Amino acid sequence: MAATPSSRMTVIVAGAGIVGSACAYFLGQAGAQVHLLDASAPAAEASGAADGAVSVASKRPGPLMTAALSGIALYRELEESGPLSGLFHRRSTFIVAASEDEQKVLETHATALADAGVVITAIAGDDIPRRFPALSRAASLIIEVQGEGHAIGYQVVHRLIAASGATVHRSTPVTRLVPDRSGTRLAGVETPAGFLGADAVVLATGNGSSALLGLADVLTPRKGQLLITERDPALNAAMPGSIMSGRYLLSKGSQKTASAAPAPAGPARGFGLVIDPLRTGQFLIGGTREDHGNKQETDLSAVSRILADAVALVPDLARLRLLRSFAGARAAVRDGLPLVGRLPGLSNAVVATGFEGDGICLGPVMGRAVARLLLDKEPGLDLAPFAPNRFQSSGDAA
Known part of the structure; x- marks a missing residue:
């Protein structure tokens, strides 16, 4: 006792x-x-070194999704009751499919989110350029996951x-x-x-x-590399929330029936893509999931891959300068x-x-x-x- x-x-x-x-x-x-x-x-x-996503969007059905829903509700409570006042910012997450394979994965994942009681909205066809003029023409389906938020760790x-x-x-x-x-x-x-x-x-x-x-x-350090760009208030304002590529679901293992895109030559690692418009007008872009290498260092091959993927999804990012790249080592269970x-x-x-x-x-x-x-x-x-x-x-x- x-x-x-x-x-x-x-x-x-x-x-x-x-x-x-x-x-x-x-x-x-x-x-x-x-x-x-x-x-x-x-x-x-x-x-x-966290990306700040208070989100259920990438969680697969099960205990983590249930815990994430409770986690988001508690953030709202703590923001309203005082300890986190002004720190938790409510917004949606937008998961974007830009290929046939990603669209299949996203459709399956959207069903799972809806079945768990998560409020989602599908955006397709002519609504995509209307809602997201900054997105590539390759975007074929967007799932808006509502009721989420962002907080700086x-x-x-x-x-x-x-x-x-x-x-x-x-x-x-x-x-x-x-x-x-x-x-x-x-x-x-x-x-x-x-x-x-x-x-x-x-x-x-x-x-x-x-x-x-x-x-x-059982427990291993899992490295993640992230990038920060310069400010672009106009482009930032054209993105109403965090954008998550369908590939992110693959890199995280949310969908076990598909495999992530091949990585560059070298040690195997997973690549996902999240583009987060920060309140400063900058963009946070990530990232990797890797169980090897120096946990505090970034490398050119990873940074280049992340940037190429980001520009393919949001072409106007190509005109921005990269200000900083950084890495963190997250504790992961097998x-x-x-x-x-x-x-x-x-x-x-x-x-x-x-x-x-x-x-x-x-x-x-x-x-x-x-x-x-x-x-x-x-x-x-x-x-x-x-x-x-x-x-x-x-x-x-x-």
Whole structure:
């Protein structure tokens, strides 16, 4: 049994990304004393390099789609109630098919979204140039996914931390989990600064979770490369929301019956395409999904491929200068679902990691679910599909 809020429960939350900061916020709101630890600084890793899409558009039917719908609803609630006021911007996502194969995939995916209760609208024929004059003539079908939004990850992280009342420990990685004498609970964690004790521990350490939990065969860093262009207010205004190519669904594995377009020579990696008109008048363009190479570096072949795909879909992007390319390493689980739940054999320890590119959407709702678990409340989501022990039957540690 976890300590009750009235007893001033002390919790260590390791990992100050969007999941960890959300967990700290909801625990703090319940009266807990929170120590938020990070190996570097808040939002220094994947949360700071996220594309900001609070979206269900690319989710395949199942637990991730269900969680994403709850995640979007929670963003709306937090925007209205104050902690994220002005940070969550509501908009649609537009998935675009520009080939026969992409149109088939998109039609199937649109049916799945509609069956899950997502509000969608099909745009075809003469309506495409009327609604999207910036799109290539190759665009044959657009599915508008309504009720979504955008939030900048590092801004969300810093706002939640400020509202949490947590004590933030920067440059403080967790080096070891320390069990108590019973072996059924954690007494606390070891850090380079020494031992830190607590009533409960949350591991939201992203790629750092692998070494702490022995999950090298389950959890892997997945690199993504993104680009930022210069401003073009007129072109930006001609795009009413984020554009997602049908190829993005293929690169993410939403449709297992089709294969992504071949990549350039070299190590295999997936290419999708998202073109996001930012409020600054710039464009965020991505990206890749790759399990190899330096996780912080971009490369010319990938950047060239992303730009070529973007210009093929939105030709006027060709006149803009590329200002910056950057990469982030997202923690990915081999079956495509995150690890969220109590650590096996440890009643006061919870893990929340492996969200890959879905962390920006799922971070707040999963942080709330983890906080509720520690407070012995219903998490508000079915966490069974994300159970950390689901790989144990195959001999993996979890």
